[in-house]
Amino acid sequence: MTLGSYGQFCPVAMAAEMLCTRWTIVLVREMVAGSTRFNDLRRGVPRMSPSLLSQRLKELEVAGIVSRGPADDEPSVQEYRLTKAGHDLQSIIEAFGIWGQKWIETQATLENLDPSLLMWDMRRNLDPSPLPDRRTVISFLYPELAGGRRHWWLVVEPFGAVDLCSTDPGYDVDLWVTTNLRTMTEIWMGLARVEQVRDKIQFEGDPAMASTMQTWLGLSPFSSQSKLVH
Numbered sequence: 001m002t003l004g005s006y007g008q009f010c011p012v013a014m015a016a017e018m019l020c021t022r023w024t025i026v027l028v029r030e031m032v033a034g035s036t037r038f039n040d041l042r043r044g045v046p047r048m049s050p051s052l053l054s055q056r057l058k059e060l061e062v063a064g065i066v067s068r069g070p071a072d073d074e075p076s077v078q079e080y081r082l083t084k085a086g087h088d089l090q091s092i093i094e095a096f097g098i099w100g101q102k103w104i105e106t107q108a109t110l111e112n113l114d115p116s117l118l119m120w121d122m123r124r125n126l127d128p129s130p131l132p133d134r135r136t137v138i139s140f141l142y143p144e145l146a147g148g149r150r151h152w153w154l155v156v157e158p159f160g161a162v163d164l165c166s167t168d169p170g171y172d173v174d175l176w177v178t179t180n181l182r183t184m185t186e187i188w189m190g191l192a193r194v195e196q197v198r199d200k201i202q203f204e205g206d207p208a209m210a211s212t213m214q215t216w217l218g219l220s221p222f223s224s225q226s227k228l229v230h
Helices: 011-019 024-032 038-044 050-062 090-103 115-125 181-188 194-200 207-211 213-217
Strands: 066-070 078-082 136-141 151-156 162-165 175-178 202-205
Touching: 011 024, 024 038, 024 050, 024 078, 024 090, 038 050, 038 078, 038 115, 050 066, 050 078, 115 151, 115 162, 115 181, 175 207, 181 194, 181 213, 194 213, 202 207, 207 213
Parallel strands: 136 175
Antiparallel strands: 066 078, 136 151, 151 162, 175 202
């Protein structure tokens, strides 16, 4: 998969040749998290160009890490799924994330803020069980951002599906959350709890939903390794 080779008959070197090209391990992370369709993968790696995404998917397919085929519910749409070899990478992805959360300097990490990636991860990990048993809409506003990066909506359906919108979906909003992107990222990464940064968050709407935000929000899969002592 790489232009060059380490020239070593070593499993670590051979795995690195396959997985350590730019964006590859991040793309595999997104697939381990459950994304299977091209557009969903793009949302999970928003800074990766479509052409490079296509190239990496083809390389992973050739390597036997990914298989491609029609979606069960929509045969005209192609899905990319991890093979057995791909699923075996889950523990490696988890180890990467745990190590990064534990040892990479926190302040430097928080310089790389991306609202689309943050909101996409929040959508995927949100726990709908504490929310009302009906369609629930939560609006997130980051006032310091501009244009389409500023306002986001999470739409939680009664059967548990969660959709992310960057334009107003047209439903009544149950809870408005206004804060800055850094604060929301700190909460998501497990570097702060909602009650610890309450002075940086403004809630409007359902008070019960506001009071349980730490519960329904969910956290980064690597947040348990946070440097923050709770």
